[in-house]
Amino acid sequence: MSAPVIPLESLRVSRAKAAPSACGGCGPSAEADSLPPEIWAKVKDHPCYAEGAHAFFARMHVAVAPACNIQCNYCNRKYDCANESRPGVVSERLTPEAAAAKVVAVARAVPELAVVGIAGPGDAVYDWARTKTTFALVRERLPELTLCLSSNGLAMLEHVDDIAELGIGHVTLTINAIDPAIGAQIYPWIFHQHRRWTGEDAARILLARQVAALEALVARDILVKVNSVLIPGVNDQHLPAVNAFVKAKGAFLHNVMPLISAPEHGTAFGLQGVRGPTAQELAAVQDACGGGARLMRHCRQCRADAIGLLGADRPPDFAGEPETADAPFDHQAREDYRCWVEVERADREAAAAEAALATRTVAAPALKIAVCTKGGGRVNQHFGQATELTIVEVDQAGVRRVGHRRIDNHCVGCTGTEAQLDAAIAVLTDVPIVLCAKIGPVPRRALEAAGLIIIEDDTAPYVETAAAQIYRDHLAGRDAATG
Amino acid sequence: MAYKIITSQCTGCGACEFECPNAAIAFKRDTFVVNPKLCNECVGHFDLPQCNEVCPVPKTCVPDPAHPAGGDD
Numbered sequence: 001m002s003a004p005v006i007p008l009e010s011l012r013v014s015r016a017k018a019a020p021s022a023c024g025g026c027g028p029s030a031e032a033d034s035l036p037p038e039i040w041a042k043v044k045d046h047p048c049y050a051e052g053a054h055a056f057f058a059r060m061h062v063a064v065a066p067a068c069n070i071q072c073n074y075c076n077r078k079y080d081c082a083n084e085s086r087p088g089v090v091s092e093r094l095t096p097e098a099a100a101a102k103v104v105a106v107a108r109a110v111p112e113l114a115v116v117g118i119a120g121p122g123d124a125v126y127d128w129a130r131t132k133t134t135f136a137l138v139r140e141r142l143p144e145l146t147l148c149l150s151s152n153g154l155a156m157l158e159h160v161d162d163i164a165e166l167g168i169g170h171v172t173l174t175i176n177a178i179d180p181a182i183g184a185q186i187y188p189w190i191f192h193q194h195r196r197w198t199g200e201d202a203a204r205i206l207l208a209r210q211v212a213a214l215e216a217l218v219a220r221d222i223l224v225k226v227n228s229v230l231i232p233g234v235n236d237q238h239l240p241a242v243n244a245f246v247k248a249k250g251a252f253l254h255n256v257m258p259l260i261s262a263p264e265h266g267t268a269f270g271l272q273g274v275r276g277p278t279a280q281e282l283a284a285v286q287d288a289c290g291g292g293a294r295l296m297r298h299c300r301q302c303r304a305d306a307i308g309l310l311g312a313d314r315p316p317d318f319a320g321e322p323e324t325a326d327a328p329f330d331h332q333a334r335e336d337y338r339c340w341v342e343v344e345r346a347d348r349e350a351a352a353a354e355a356a357l358a359t360r361t362v363a364a365p366a367l368k369i370a371v372c373t374k375g376g377g378r379v380n381q382h383f384g385q386a387t388e389l390t391i392v393e394v395d396q397a398g399v400r401r402v403g404h405r406r407i408d409n410h411c412v413g414c415t416g417t418e419a420q421l422d423a424a425i426a427v428l429t430d431v432p433i434v435l436c437a438k439i440g441p442v443p444r445r446a447l448e449a450a451g452l453i454i455i456e457d458d459t460a461p462y463v464e465t466a467a468a469q470i471y472r473d474h475l476a477g478r479d480a481a482t483g
Numbered sequence: 484m485a486y487k488i489i490t491s492q493c494t495g496c497g498a499c500e501f502e503c504p505n506a507a508i509a510f511k512r513d514t515f516v517v518n519p520k521l522c523n524e525c526v527g528h529f530d531l532p533q534c535n536e537v538c539p540v541p542k543t544c545v546p547d548p549a550h551p552a553g554g555d556d
Contacts, residue, residue: 067498071539127501191537194502194529 039252042169042223045114045338046146049170049223049253054298055348055377056341057114059148060106060307062099064134068122070152070190070206072176073268074229074259096130100137106307107142108329111337119150119172126155128162135166144334146170150227153210154190160216171217172225172255173210177235178245180204185234188268211249218250225253225296230285231269232259232277243289255296256289258282279405279427286403298404348377348462355468356398362472366395369467370405370428372436380460383439389424391431392463394471399464425450433474435466485519486532487547492540499534499544508534519550 035043040050047054068075094102107113116138118124124131135147148170149163156163156173163171177183183203190202197205217224226246228239235242243254259276261269277285286295370389372381388406392399405427407420421443428434433453437460444454457466485507488499493514500508500515505528507521517534524546525532534544 066494066496067501067537068496068539069498069537122496122498127497191498191502194533194536195531196536 039223043252046148046170047115048148048172048296049225053114055373055375056112056345058110058112058307059115059117060103060113061117061119062094062102062134063121064094064096064099064130065118065120065124065127066122067127068120068152069126069154069192070123070202071188072152073186073188073272073274074231074261074270076266076268076270096134096137099134100141103138103145104141104329107145107334110307111334113145113334115146115148115170117148117150123152123155124149125151125153125159128155128159132159132162132166135168139166142329148172150174151213152206153213154192154206155209156213157209157216160213160220160222163217164220164222168222170223170225172227173214173217173251174227174229175207175210175214175242175246176228176231177203177238178207178242179238180207182235182238183207186229186231214246214249214251223252224250225255226251227255227257229259230256230277230282232275232281234274236277236281236285239285240288243295253294253296254289256282256286279403280430283403298401344376348464351462352399352464355462355464358468359394359398359471360396362396364395364471364474366393367433367471367474368393368402368431369433369435369470370424370431371463371467372434373463376460377463378460379435379457379463379466380437383434383436383443384420386436389427389434390463392467394467399467399471401463421446425452428452433470435463435470484524484546484548485522485550486517486524486534486544487519487550488515488517488534489543489545490514490516492543494540496539498537498539502533502537504528504533517544517547519547522550 043049043053045053045057047057047059103116116135118131118134131149135149138145138147147166147168149168150172151174153173153175156171176186180200180203183206184200187202187206189196189198190206191197192202192205192209214224214226226242228235228242230236230239239256243256246254258279259269259274261267261274261276263270263273289295369392371379371392372383372386373379373390374381374385386407388404390401391403391405393402394400407423407427424434424447428450432451433455434447435455435457437458438456439447439454447454455466455470488508495510495513495515497510497515500510503522504525505521505523507518508515509518529536532544538544
């Protein structure tokens, strides 16, 4: 059997001695406190909806939906690089039956698996029969899994009752514009009512259908996340208006994601030279949206066949052990894992609260820190193995995650260490400190030459604890320098 | 005239198979193909051939000169 997503033992260094029987409620949590209890119960184990869940629970996408009913200028599904991570890209296509078997096989090997989603590579609702059959099979075999769905919304309205009936509690709609003039720059065409529509007509129909779907989902108490792709020069100024609009319509979460664009992707935007936003531009738009719908800042823009913890994907060909019809399914490992997570999460919350107390007395400006973590909310990754850096901000109010920045140029296998270093330096212009479990001498020199401060800690502390300590030390250092 | 699919450009998404009112399109040997005996360019169903309307790649679902009659002719 393959190793779990992250070696569980490496995570089990709780300060509290975790006993599986100690499975109680979570401790106090800022994320939990901000939500009504019935909503928190729905999102707490979903890595995309609850920021605190993504360190512990894995998701998998099954690629049963190859066909799409719209064309987006940022999408080209023709080319697939196994090292690429962007929506719409997938290495294999599955029948509903094969997809359900794969889910069971992965659940067997990965007790962290909590969510099964269908997100393409085309539109998950367009060819609804395939998606519906897949969900029904998964529901029958592993009823405890959370089901979720991602769609452009054009064909969704007719299937909202089905979605509610299947118990799909989380739906993502991609809404990039609420102004048809802007939408027309993003969608060259849509296919609706047996014909192709272009220009503002297409954008107008798409928007009307998306809004109707959003309202129908909200009316059925389904949590809706709205994804918007930030396209510099097209909708960057427009997204705060989108945010206010979807919030007013009842969206639970708004996820502003950066355009991924390069000529070699063969997308219209890539070929036209429309670039993706810098990490700083993305953060600025996310901040400008701050007052509206809740913002998701930990999105990893998964492939349509992604498996694993966010930010720590399994190889795309991972399929667990081959399924046999009569193989017994051991639910105990999954139960044990969930109980352990309950305890670990409470412990982590306590550590975060302690960290917040520790920073309260420090009168220093906010400090950003880039952290290497592979899960569990701990500093536990070697810099050289990091494909992304988690960015936290520390000030008197405590430690907050404000995002993550990729340093693999979206294509790990095609670039070497130097490219990773260049990418890291480029995305950290506004972040002065890198915190990791270990770092090699060559990258350390390169990062230090770029003016970054490197801090190593191989004891796997909680991110909050380590960040608060750095904040206090940083201030002490400043005082020593000025005093 | 029946339609055909230019295999080298086809992404294999299957939207054409889903839309074809004549069930003339099927997945065979790693690609989608049009059965010229069943294709009638959607005459009597829709104004325009659905495979070409929905195909994400331009000029991939095209009239097939080898089957000028198409349909039952």
